[in-house]
Amino acid sequence: ESAGSDAKNLRVKLVLLGDSGVGKSCIVLRFVRGQFDPTSKVTVGASFLSQTIALQDSTTVKFEIWDTAGQERYAALAPLYYRGAAVAVVVYDITSPHSFHKAQYWVKELQKHGSADIVMALVGNKADLQDKREVSVQDGTEYAEKNGMFFIETSAKTADNINQLFEEIAKRLP
Ligand code: GTP
Ligand code: MG
Numbered sequence: 583e584s585a586g587s588d589a590k591n592l593r594v595k596l597v598l599l600g601d602s603g604v605g606k607s608c609i610v611l612r613f614v615r616g617q618f619d620p621t622s623k624v625t626v627g628a629s630f631l632s633q634t635i636a637l638q639d640s641t642t643v644k645f646e647i648w649d650t651a652g653q654e655r656y657a658a659l660a661p662l663y664y665r666g667a668a669v670a671v672v673v674y675d676i677t678s679p680h681s682f683h684k685a686q687y688w689v690k691e692l693q694k695h696g697s698a699d700i701v702m703a704l705v706g707n708k709a710d711l712q713d714k715r716e717v718s719v720q721d722g723t724e725y726a727e728k729n730g731m732f733f734i735e736t737s738a739k740t741a742d743n744i745n746q747l748f749e750e751i752a753k754r755l756p
Pocket of ligand 2: 606
C-alpha cells in the first residue's frame with residue numbers, strides 16, 4: 583500500500599507499567615475522557631479502557647489499554663497484561679528517582695519477556711511539577727535512546743503532551 587492513500591483500521595493492545603502513584607491511571611483518564619482526578623484511587627489488579635484516534639492519512643487506531651496496578655503486591659500479574667501487547671508505555675514520575683529506577687526494571691522485564699517487536703515508550707509524568715523535579719530530561723532521553731524507546735514528558739494534570747504520546751506511538755506501529 584502506498585503511504586497516505588489507503589485508510590486502515592488498526593487495533594492495538596497497549597499496556598501501561600510503572601510504580602504506584604506515577605500517574606498511569608490519570609494519563610489514561612486524560613486521554614480517554616479528557617479529565618483529571620486529583621483524588622485518583624490506586625488501581626487494583628488492572629483496569630481496561632479503549633480509545634480510538636484518527637491519523638492524518640485517515641488511518642484509525644483503536645487502543646485497547648490495560649492500565650496495570652503499580653503496587654508491589656500486583657507485580658506478579660503484570661505478565662498477564664504485557665504478554666501479547668503491541669505497545670508498552672513505561673511511566674515514571676519526574677519528581678521520583680525511585681520511580682525512574684522502577685521504570686528501568688520494567689523495561690528489562692519487557693526486553694526479556696515481551697513480544698520481540700513491541701513498541702516501547704518511556705514517559706516522565708507530572709511534568710507540571712518542575713520545582714520538584716529530581717529526574718532530568720537528559721536522564722530520561724539517554725535511557726530511552728539506549729533502549730530503543732520513544733521518550734516524552736507529560737502532565738496528566740495539565741494535559742501537556744498526553745495526546746502527543748498516543749499519536750507518536752501510533753506513528754511507530756509496524
Ligand atoms: P497505581 O494505580 O497504584 O499503579 O498508581 P497510578 O500510577 O495509576 O497513579 P494515579 O494515576 O492514580 O495517580 C497518583 C496520584 O498522582 C494522584 O493523586 C494523581 O492526582 C497524581 N497525578 C497523576 N498525574 C499527575 C500529573 O501529571 N501531575 C500532578 N501534579 N499530579 C499527578
Ligand atoms: Mg492506577
